[in-house]
Amino acid sequence: MQAIISARGLSISKTYKDTLTRRLAKFEPMFPGIVEAKIVLSKEKHRRTAALTLVAKHHTFRSEETASDLETAVDVAVDALGRQVREMKDRVKNRKARSAPRRTPAPARPGAAATPEVVVSRVPLEQMPLAAAVEQLRASRDEFLVFANATTDVISVLYRRGDGGFGLIEPVA
Numbered sequence: 001m002q003a004i005i006s007a008r009g010l011s012i013s014k015t016y017k018d019t020l021t022r023r024l025a026k027f028e029p030m031f032p033g034i035v036e037a038k039i040v041l042s043k044e045k046h047r048r049t050a051a052l053t054l055v056a057k058h059h060t061f062r063s064e065e066t067a068s069d070l071e072t073a074v075d076v077a078v079d080a081l082g083r084q085v086r087e088m089k090d091r092v093k094n095r096k097a098r099s100a101p102r103r104t105p106a107p108a109r110p111g112a113a114a115t116p117e118v119v120v121s122r123v124p125l126e127q128m129p130l131a132a133a134v135e136q137l138r139a140s141r142d143e144f145l146v147f148a149n150a151t152t153d154v155i156s157v158l159y160r161r162g163d164g165g166f167g168l169i170e171p172v173a
Contacts, residue, residue, distance in 0.1 A: 001028055002036045009043035010070075023078055024054070031085045033057035041070060050077040059088055125155065133158050134166055 003021040005012065024037045033056040040051040047066050050073040054061040063080035067073040127148040128136070137145045137158050144159040149170070157169040 001025060001034050003039065004036065005039045005041070007041045010041065010048075012041060020074065024052070024081075027054060027082065027085050030082075031056060031059075031089055033059070041074070043070075048073050050074045052077045052081055054081060054085070061085060061088070130156075130158075130168070137166065 001024070003017075003024060005017050005020065020039060021037070024039075028034050034054050035057065036055040038053040038055070040049075042049045042051075046068060048068065048070040049064065049066045050070065051064040052062070052074075061081055061084045063077040063084070065073045065077040065080065067076065123146050125146065125148055127150050129150045133145055133147045133149075133156075137160070144157055146155065146157050148154070149156045152170065154170055159167050159169070161167050
């Protein structure tokens with residue numbers, strides 16, 4: 001993470017800049033997409049202002065605090081940035097958890113084995129030769145085709161294989 005520190009109306013020591021950079025670097029493990037930190041410290045009559053901005057890949061976090069001394073303003077601004085980063089991390093985590101497929105277990109009956117849910121699909125049965133079935137499956141985006149084989153007079157299933165070829169399932173009497 002790159003840190004850009006600027007001061008208006010006051011001078012900042014190198015050790016204070018390093019301390020501030022280390023404090024902001026603690027947010028990187030919480031939200032790995034942070035690319036840059038911009039820190040503007042300013043002094044006006046009896047007020048000290050700390051404006052902190054964290055720029056991430058898809059988010060920008062900003063906090064500006066004013067206090068009578070610079071340390072207090074920086075502490076409050078860093079705390080506010082920490083809260084924003086934690087909230088965004090929680091939002092991202094919860095969004096991912098919501099979109100994950102949920103499996104609800106079937107209610108278990110005492111003494112009975114749990115049966116998986118079966119989804120039934122009904123397809124029209126057409127009688128055609130194997131070559132026509134291959135062409136029809138090749139032209140469609142389906143993974144399989146159920147048809148009545150015209151040459152053998154049995155119901156067959158033609159399916160796409162992982163290597164790009166086709167497979168045929170025929171019942172045996």
